[in-house]
Amino acid sequence: MTKKALERKEFDEMPPDKQFEVLHRDGVYIGKRKEGEETVVLLQLSSFYVELYYTKYRKEVSRLLTSDDTEILQPYLEQIHVRDLKKKKE
Amino acid sequence: MTQQLPPKNLVLYADDDIDDIDLIRDAFRHYPSVEIVDFENGEALLHYAQHLASVDVTPCLIILDVNMPRMDGKLTLRALRSMESYQHTPVILYTTSTLPDEKAFARKFNAGFVTKPLCVDQIRIAVDLFVDHCSEDVRRTIKKQSEK
Numbered sequence: 126m127t128k129k130a131l132e133r134k135e136f137d138e139m140p141p142d143k144q145f146e147v148l149h150r151d152g153v154y155i156g157k158r159k160e161g162e163e164t165v166v167l168l169q170l171s172s173f174y175v176e177l178y179y180t181k182y183r184k185e186v187s188r189l190l191t192s193d194d195t196e197i198l199q200p201y202l203e204q205i206h207v208r209d210l211k212k213k214k215e
Numbered sequence: 216m217t218q219q220l221p222p223k224n225l226v227l228y229a230d231d232d233i234d235d236i237d238l239i240r241d242a243f244r245h246y247p248s249v250e251i252v253d254f255e256n257g258e259a260l261l262h263y264a265q266h267l268a269s270v271d272v273t274p275c276l277i278i279l280d281v282n283m284p285r286m287d288g289k290l291t292l293r294a295l296r297s298m299e300s301y302q303h304t305p306v307i308l309y310t311t312s313t314l315p316d317e318k319a320f321a322r323k324f325n326a327g328f329v330t331k332p333l334c335v336d337q338i339r340i341a342v343d344l345f346v347d348h349c350s351e352d353v354r355r356t357i358k359k360q361s362e363k
Contacts, residue, residue: 145334154311154331157232164234166333177333182234184335 133173133191144189148175156201163187167201174198223250224353225272226345229260229291230280230309235331239278242342246357249275256283257291268300275353276345277301279326281310281317289317292324305348309341 131151136144152168152175159165164179173193180187226243228251230236236253243249254260257279267274277295279288286294288308295301307327310317321328327348332338346357 142336145337149313149330149333149337151313152333153313157234183238183332183338186334 130171132171133193136170136173136175137191141186141189144175148177155198156204158200158204167197224248224276224349224357225267225274226251226276226278227254227260227264227274228252228278229254229257229283229288230278231255231283232280235280238338239342242338245342246346248357257286257288257294259285261286261291261294264295264301265298268298273300273304275305275349275357277304277306278309278345279306281308281312289320292321292326296324305350307345307348 131147136147139147148168148170152170155167155169155174157164157166160178162180164182166177166179168175168177173191174197176190176192176197177186178188178190179185226249228236228239230239230253240251240253243251252263254263260277260279264274264277279291281288288310292306292308295304295306303325305327306324307329308317308321309329309331311331313330318328327344329341329344332341346354349357
């Protein structure tokens with residue numbers, strides 16, 4: 126039997142501890158960035174994205190945002206240096 | 216009278232993310248008998264590990280981030296296992312990944328696999344998993360020291 130993909134709405138309605146459990150088990154890490162004093166981590170979960178805003182890295186989360194818009198990737202993509210990718214390829 | 220300090224249990228940790236290094240250092244504060252030596256990539260850790268082997272010192276645990284510049288965690292693990300002194304040293308791949316391929320790679324090279332935590336509760340679990348990978352003697356010493 127195929128496991129049903131988790132939907133964004135279903136995730137949004139979960140209690141926080143369950144959300145962290147699911148993210149830790151199934152989330153695909155995409156990147157990390159700084160926004161002011163906060164550290165933001167982006168993960169992909171089934172067909173949507175989750176951003177975790179940390180006031181203390183991996184310890185205190187101020188908010189959690191979900192989105193299915195690929196625009197959310199933009200600040201993370203900007204951090205990727207083409208030169209580094211070229212090096213990796215070599 | 217001079218009181219002799221208990222011997223430190225040496226943990227080598229390679230990660231290019233300074234936030235993760237700080238986090239693990241902080242989490243291990245509960246284990247005063249553990250000394251963490253950190254490196255920004257696998258190559259630097261490997262050089263240090265070679266030096267330790269030459270002076271006959273063995274770390275109780277090696278923690279390797281997977282994605283690192285210069286030498287990643289998987290290459291470092293492979294290199295360590297090819298060295299006689301490190302064939303049986305507990306090693307953990309510590310990563311943001313949850314991919315089965317990476318877990319299988321860790322298993323193939325007799326290493327543990329721990330996914331990086333996302334919250335406080337998961338940090339505690341991760342550190343307990345690290346300690347649980349150490350040999351029984353080391354584990355007992357580390358836990359005993361943390362209870363004091």
